[in-house]
Amino acid sequence: MSAKKKAKEDKDEIEILQEKLQSIKGQEGIIGYILRASNSASIDLKDPTKIINYAILSATAFEAGQDISSMFEIGEVDTILLEGENTKILSMVVNSNRLSIFMEKNVDHNELCKDLNLT
Amino acid sequence: MNKDHYAVALKNALTEVRNICPDVSHSFIFTKDGMIIAGDPETEEKTMEKMMRSFQSVAEKSDTIGSLKALYVDGEKGKVILSSINDMYLALAASKNADTTYLHSVTRVIIPTILKLLETITPTPLQLTPSKQLVVDTLSGFFIGDSVQIDTELLEEWAKLLNQKDVNEVEIEAFSGKATQCKAKEINDPQLKGKGMIRIPEKLCKTLEVKKGELVKVKPAST
Secondary structure, three states: OOHHHHHHHHHHHHHHHHHHHHHHHOOOOEEEEEEEOOOOEEEEEOOHHHHHHHHHHHHHHHHHHHHHHHHHOOOOEEEEEEEOOOEEEEEEEEOOEEEEEEEEOOOOHHHHHHHOOOO | OOHHHHHHHHHHHHHHHHHHOOOEEEEEEEEOOOOEEEEOOOOOHHHHHHHHHHHHHHHHOOHHHOOOOEEEEEEOOEEEEEEEEOOEEEEEEEEOOOOHHHHHHHHHHHHHHHHHHHHHHOOOOOOOOOOEEEEEEEEOOOOOOOOEEEOHHHHHHHHHHOOOOOOOEEEEEEOOOOEEEEEEEEOOOHHHOOOOEEEEEHHHHHHHOOOOOOEEEEEEOOO
16 A cells, blocks of 8 residues: 555544544533544643643553553553543544543443444 | 451452452552552562552542542453552453453452451551652761661651651662661751652662662561
């Protein structure tokens, strides 16, 4: 496959993913998301003052997920879920893009995975 | 019931959990402060420590979502669950096909019930020796003596926790496994106070095989 074709495919995949995220974002209890591709990032959060905190937490979750995976030999990481007092974060790699979705604790994150066609 | 019995009871509970559910490959319990309470015999202490460090790095940044209650990592060959129980955390690693309902029963019902039971039958509050990770700074010179220097606040905190007047001796353990016990005094250099440091005489650094800037685990010496 030529590099140009591959780049176009990647772009299409991101656009499809972003469309899905836009629809998920409207659901009750969803706080927002951060999508990091190799050269760009899309951030959509209800409270923009928390962007840095959420971005740092998301990056740390990915790092910890990788470390824990190699410690316990559980293979490539599918999803990482962090649960706080009232909020939770679902992080995953989708087509080599790092996605973290922030939501209230009562949201069914398994449904989100289905919505994203990840299960 | 003393702390050893408490740890043994928990260790047995974790071993039984593994016997009942062979899909569980590793399990251990640690405190928020990074102290391992009990672990199944198959899990190396190094693995537990690494896991705690990973967990703590996330926990430190979790203020935005409230305190961290649980962390789940789902991999293609297995899963890891880290769940808070009172002031402790239970870590479980299991194969991909492990029964999720059973794992949740272990993390949310069985172990919390055992902990509650142990606390009920413990006549006195459980006193676990609190350990801290401190950054090494070397002490050199003719008049340095054999004592290490630690923040006054930390020595006072330990004394309060252990219900002692003061803490004069500490146990130091390097990550290589080398350990020693020595006298402790408060840090006398005002510029180095409150920085999470332990000032160790050069000779002792050689014994422990540690260098300036490295981390060591320090706890009050058992009396």
